[in-house]
Amino acid sequence: MILLKREQQFxxxxxxxxxxxxxxxxxxxxxxxxxxxxxxxxxxxxxxxLTVISTCNRTELYGFAPDAITLVKILCEHTxxxxxxxxxxAYLHKGDEAIAHLFKVGTGLDSQILGDFEIIGQLKIGFKRSKKLQLINPFMERLVNAVIQASKRIKNETEISSGATSxxxxxxxxxxARVPYMSEKNILLFGTGKIGRNTCENLVxxxxxxHITLINRTKEKADKIAGKFNLLVKEYAQIESEIAQTDVLxxxxxxxxxxxxxxxxxxxKPLLILDLSIPKNVSNDVEELENVTLIHLDQLSKMTDATLKRRQGYIPQAExxxxxxxxxxxxxxxxxxxxxxxxxLKARLKEVQAAELENVRKKTPDFSEATATAMSDKIIQKITNQVAHHLRHANGETEESIALISTIFQLDQHNV
Known part of the structure; x- marks a missing residue:
């Protein structure tokens, strides 16, 4: 694992x-x-x-810190x-393990429903927020962009996201599957956050x-969504009367x-309640009512139908x-x-070049400095390219090679 700062780890x-x-x-x-x-x-x-992901299924912090417990303390102070x-x-990953985990999360391989690509949107939002606060370094920018690229390719090149994706x-x-004559039932959607909006769209x-009614604490948000689908909106104060009339909440x-x-x-009358909120927004005491069936998102996500099983066949391709x-x-x-x-190294060779050109200039009449400079520049470039090629393919011995080159050419360690 490579560090951008010696006192920090990812x-x-x-x-x-x-x-x-x-x-x-x-x-x-x-x-x-x-x-x-x-x-x-x-x-x-x-x-x-640092960047943050918080969804109904996970809360995660990714960043460079002195140690993992520092990030844990920061999280707990604000939750x-x-x-x-x-x-x-919890899980605490460092270095290569942390990189691998972010790739799995961002590409939907670690999602509760395999192939759910909504998480990549959350990653993008968190990344932009951190970048705005100048809390993204080159390592994390490159890494997040790589994860976004992987997510896009997996979505386009495999069928791991076919069928239900959220x-x-x-x-x-x-x-x-469980409510007969669905088109005739009254449905009440309480809450218009992201999951609420997606559920509304899928219901329609x-x-x-x-017969779908929307209620939100802020009525303007419900009005905006309802307008898109031509649905009915009621005031939050009417929630009790609306629940009394609904079949599915x-x-x-x-x-x-x-x-x-x-x-x-x-x-x-029979009432099916689906609680898609984290934290839970439906009290467990509703199950004391004989006519009520309460289902939480954890139960929904355990559905192992043929579609999800088929998706598993595309995991090797995604990996x-x-x-x-x-x-x-x-x-x-x-x-x-x-x-x-x-x-x-290039700077040191340039110093040698300048000194040698000065010596030749003093000793040689009609000296073509432009020609000599162009020729020596090409030699310097070939030397540095060869060194870069060696270091790129050092196969685990990069540190030793860097130390040797630095010693031989007496390179300034502050620039290495």
Whole structure:
């Protein structure tokens, strides 16, 4: 693993659906305000580069820091969980392992639903936010762009994203499979965040239902989405009366505490509730009502239908693309490591060139300095190219070669 700064290492720390349940993930969910606080306070903790991912399925920090626990402390200071709770279910990756993890996450291979490419959008957003605050170094910029390139190629060159590609689509699949006469049922969507919007779009597209109502705490946001699909919008104050009339309630708000409990459910007819929120926005006490069936996104994501099984067949092809782009990134990284040595060598050869040209100028009448300079420039370029080629293919001995070249040519170590 190659470091941009000797006192820093590249780390990936986080938790995901694999070991952390929805409640635990909710404790470490990062709001936009918390994300800004994390980034703004990162430098004070010795973090030189940082980007953040926070979705319903994972919370992760990628960055250069003195150690992994520094990033863990920063995360826990701005969320609702403790360090002990985090470490109990977390992963801490360093160097090459951190790079490999980011490639898996960004290309959908680590998603709860295999091939879900929504995560790459979250990575792009986090990257732009960090770059705006000048918290992205050349290493991370190149790495994130490489992951974006891999994601695009996998999406275009394989069928790993065919069929359902998100929790929101899985929710609609679940509804259609379990609710008879779907087109005639009343559907209420509470919350218009990203998952809510995607669910709404999938409901309209796949159910042919004309009885979909939207409610959001901020009515203007609901109006904007409803206008796109010609749906009905009701005030937040009407949520109890709307729940009483609905057959399917989809909750996708961004609230930090439950917004739906059994106290606001007055209907006796069968009611299917899908909670797509992290943290959970539907209180568990609704299950005490005999007419209510509550499904959380964790349950939806465990669907192992034929489509998901078929996608698994494309994993080797996706991994081959990742390896190809990772190799390219590592080659670039290796070049960055020895580039200062080559630059310092070229500067030293230029010094020798200048001294020799001056000597010849003094001793040789009618000396063509332009011709001699052009010829020696070509020689310097050939020497530095040969050295760069050797260092690029040093096969694990780059450090030794750099040290030897530096000693032989007495290169300034501050420029290496």
């Amino acid at each position: 780390y990936a720390i986080g938790l995901s659906y694999k070991k952390a349940d929805a409640t635990t993930r909710g404790h470490f969910a990062i709001s936009e305000t918390a994300q800004a606080a994390i980034l703004n306070g990162a430098r004070d903790e010795g973090v030189t580069a 609702h969980g403790t360090i002990e709770e985090f470490l109990d279910v 929790v929101s689509f899985a929710a609609v699949q679940y509804i259609m 597209k796949h159910t042919k239902n004309e 989809v909750v996708a708000t961004g609230a930090q505490k439950p917004t739906v409990s059994k106290e606001i459910i007055h209907s006796k 081959a693309i990742i390896k190809e782009i990772t190799d390219e990134f590592n080659a670039w990284l290796q070049t960055r490591k020895f580039a200062p040595t080559v630059k310092a």
